Amino acid sequence: MSKQQSVKLTDYVGFDTIAAQIGKKIFKKGLNFNIMLVGESGSGKTTLVNTIFSKNFLESSGRKQAAEKSRKTTEILITTSVLTESNAKVRLTVIDTPGFGEQINNENCWVPLVKYIKDQHVAYLENEIKPERERVIPDTRVHVCLYFLNSGYRGLRQIDIEVLKRLCEVVNVVPVLSKADTLTVDEKMKVKEKVREAIELHRINIYPQPNPQDDQAEIELNNKVKKVMPFAVVGSNLTYEEDGEIIKGRKNPWGIINIENKDHCDFVLMRDFLLRTHLIDLVEVTSYKYYESFRTEQLQHIRDMRGAQPAQTTQQAQQTQQAQQVQPTQPTQQAQSANPFSIAIPAQQAKSPSFTKPSVQSSRKYISNALSK
């Protein structure tokens, strides 16, 4: 029996440097951060990412030429870059989704998005359950999805509600109100109010979600953030001089918008939220919430599959292969030729490909193949 007691130390021992040690280890291991951008063409996705990281490393994926045809489906465009700041190195992957919401008929425009997110989970799981796996599993799972809303008066549109509902089941979603320079202060409040109402009405689980393990400070921070959500941002990488100081912003005949001014827009709040306070949290929540539930579902399924075939000898394995090919569909005949031991001739395959959704089926195939290796 082990007893746990809390001891107060009288001398300085020195293990409070554990935070720095962990930090060093993490950066040696390499931190992967994957952001997905979802929004219509022209909502300011590329500009915003370039503004957050203060570098024009992304190029807009909008249609520029008249002869260019608009995309027929949502595509996935991945850009990876290694960012270094002081001695911290981050491998940033930005997943752009050109073609989202651009067609006249946008039904199922979210399917490629959800599929991509799930595929990353599958890849990670495959790597994880390998008998000999790497020390550091490459983490391509999407940690946060920035969903760009239009600053219209009506709150959320139908397509927004549909896509948000589906995305929140598989990834952390942070809604962003881009091009907020078209909203006056009153309008901004009204729009945010409407969006929050709609999110609550449709029970969309936006990040951050309350966590029973949070301490008081974290809960307060999260509440503060929730009051500002959705972030009304303006993006720009151009600088102007005003009153002697250099500001990043947008210049118009009627004034200059200063991005880093909290009264002008929420850019600073959003950047701090994403990078300075909640970065690790986003990675962790992806790992213990979305990835875990996916993993549990998959392994449970494998266990069920194994349970349906209790006595699996190689001979029977061969028989199953044959039987599968010929697809016996006469259970009555089998019952007649049943012997006292009633070894289940595996006609009822747990693998019934026609009844499962394609992406899940392919992932199951992955897992079982990986296991049988």
Add this chain to the structure above:
Amino acid sequence: MTEAATRQAPKVAKKKLQGYVGFANYPNQVHRRSVKKGFNFTLMVVGEAGIGKSTLINTLFNTRVFPDKDESTIGETRRGVEISSMSAEIQENGVRLRLTVVDTPGFGDSINNDDCWQPILENIESRFDAYLTQENRVNRSKISDNRIHALIYLIKPTGHALRAIDIEFMKRMHTKVNLIPVITKSDTLTQDELVGFKSRIIADINYHGIQIFKPQWESFEDPEVINENKDMLSKIPFAVIGSDKIIEKPDGNRVRGRLYPWGIIEVENEKHNDFIKLRKMLVCTHMEELKDVTDSILYENHRSQKLVTMGHEQDNTVFREYNPTAQMEEERSVHEARMSKMESEMTAVFQQKVQEKESKLKQSEEELYARHKEMKQVLEKQRQELEEKKKRLDSQTRPITPLDKKQKKGLFNLS
């Protein structure tokens, strides 16, 4: 035909007046008459929800044509496009204008927007048809003109180019109505971005052959007017903002505009947006041209198409020697020949399909037989194997215990 025409037309000779006659006053008479009658103008506005339709109309005519749409219409999930029209009679300097604005809520708001232009197209055409019916009445003294004189299409200020729905809509409408594309909420774009955006929009419009309304001018008009028109043309599509609020500027002036923490944008400041130009073109200078084009070109095209489909044929007696009965017989024989050809084609196709189907069925039948035999064989083999096993097991003395069978509990083999 040309000979007949020249024979009938009188010889026109230019003469110089030798004194005051007084018909120079004729335009004033027309003017007085029309002012007495009053004018009417019907405008249709199309755009997504929240793009600024109501605000723009209210700003254009300085009247609250559309009521405040705040709480009441939010949360309504509309299915499809509705057409709703509002009329207002406004007066300025003794001139009465009956303005009708047709709103199209629900356009482009659903997830699936296929054919969302259909109700709008039908509305425009039904107005043409209504006018046509009135023209064909016996008593034509009271004809009310409800045709759409201009359609303002609002473009979202993405900064990139036209979207698929924009191009599709304009392609279907430009032959039926005067299209005026307008960029709203243009305060989200800087001057440079706006220039690029407008040029890409024009490139798209030209690429797809869309005819938008462009102000025309004659070479004999005032150079001032010509310059104004040229200026207007260069700014198309107009980038505007709308506002129903009056803001007081720091220097004391009260202007219509929007108040931001970083400055005030004025609606009527030409340096800030093209609102003045739009209002000028729409109301001050080109309203009559819009109505004229609607009447003489768009309506006429529609009318000709409609009458042809209704059965009226081009009356050829005006042009040449024409034998109606021979023509009819010719047509009938051509028609009959076509019908018989179609019939024979169809029977041939039908027979071919029947043959194909039969051969396919035979094939699948054979396949089924083969499979059935195979499966039976497999089952036989299995049965035999099992019987052998049974015999073997029967002959053994030791009973079978569960420990013989290899069992795997879960994934990890903890034996």
